Amino acid sequence: MVSYDQIIIGGGLSGLAAGIRLARFGFKVLILEKHTIPGGLNSYYFRQGRLLETGLHAMTNYAPPGSKSAPLNRLFRQLKLSRKKFPTHQQLRSTIYFPDHHTLSFSNDLDLLRREVKRLFPESLDRFNALVELVSSHDPFVDRPWASARDRLAAILDNERLTNMLLWPLMMYGSCNEHDMDFDQFVIMFQAVYLEGFFRPAGTIKDFLDTLLDHYRALGGEIRFRAPVKRFWISGGLVGAVLLESGEEIACRQVISTAGYPATLGFMAGDNAPAEEAARYGGRMSFVEIINVLPAECRKDLRGDETIIFYNLDEPFDYRRPEQAVNVDCGVICFPENFRDLEPGAEFQLRVTHPANYEVWKSFDPVKYAAKKQFWADRSSERVGEIIGNYREKVVYQDVFTPTTIEKFTGKVNGAIYGSPVKLKEGTTPLSNLFVAGTDQGYLGIVGAMLSGVTMVNKHIFKEN
């Protein structure tokens, strides 16, 4: 039987980061990816000669080269990648858009958000500044029980609208819980989004993934595509080998699974997977995304010196799985070309994301499914058009992906991109040589996912060897 020091399940960003870390220090490591390309939740596909990105709107945790303690730069050091040779483009600005013409803009300079809070809620500025102080000094990585961010914010801000407006982008960008989020998670996201900010790498997500993959291979790491895992062979409380769907068995000393905890439980139990246990770790929040391609000349007719608009027109505000297939009354509007110093092309993209209901999409037969995709894409264009100007007739290419698309390509149960509502902060499992990393371990976003892979390797493999 072929044998490795470590097998990593999943060639997404957390799996690639974990793999680079292991290969860098001479471990014999194999990544198993079921899809034909890497990236997982942050990947790409081609349609009509266009490269379309999935997942990536913007990376969070912006930091200029040189500031050593910033998460982004720590990550680059850990992966032995040069931060100086990684060109980035910062966001222009982003806006939180609520009913009654309540808007708050923010950028990678906190002063803009301070001025906006002062403009809209002058009575709450001191309390907002107190929140910033608290978030800056709070260590969210201490293991604590779940605590309601809403309750803490009610006490600190005493302003429900401001609380909802600040929560909205953070929830849309990373809350696996409906209605509320864990306070530690809120702090992580507040730092990542409002204190550090948005940017994107120069080039596409494909270029970024290629860089990581080349680096991993140059360090001696191996990866297999189209290699879905069927189950583990377990003896004496340890994974001894991994059985692939192809029937091949591969032995290993340790396994890091980034497939999500429900799928990992399935690998552990084989044919006797306990459905209730897996259901406990299945998230409810999933999304529909509509990628619109528009000709460059339409740009001037649309609102849009913003990178991202987080809008909510629902009253009362709530972050939840909708009853119907899609809720177009709230969402995220992203202009991936609106970053500093990007040259405009002949076309531009407008990407819109809305909360969606997995069960409803799952219930459609293929004919109805295709019709519903078109129906909801049209409803989305109408609603978003009210905010940024009408663009529906000008779309030259449109693609829609749904919770079932996400489930199919990423293996995330229920298409729940932010994973399980129960996070495994320690990354340990009932098997002593099996660890989880990625979304269900608790870090979010591209930088967070990669730090998860790094941290789990440092903690469970390096310190034990």
Next chain:
Amino acid sequence: MTRDEIKDVVLEIIQDIDEDGEVENLNADAPLRDQLDLDSMDFLDIVMELRKRYQLQIPEGDYPELASLSSCVNYLEPRLKDV
């Protein structure tokens, strides 16, 4: 290895970890962490690099021995004497 050789190896490893690291004017007896603005994740890299190069196993309880350049050399001298 001699003490000087060990010192050079440690400095080389630090420079390899941190592209901005300025190791020329280090005070050998002061904590490396403060002088180089490195964190515990970076220190783990020193441990792992020594493991990779010399098959040297450093238990977690001994990590404080690597705090300064002098203490690194003191700790590593007996362990690398046959290298």
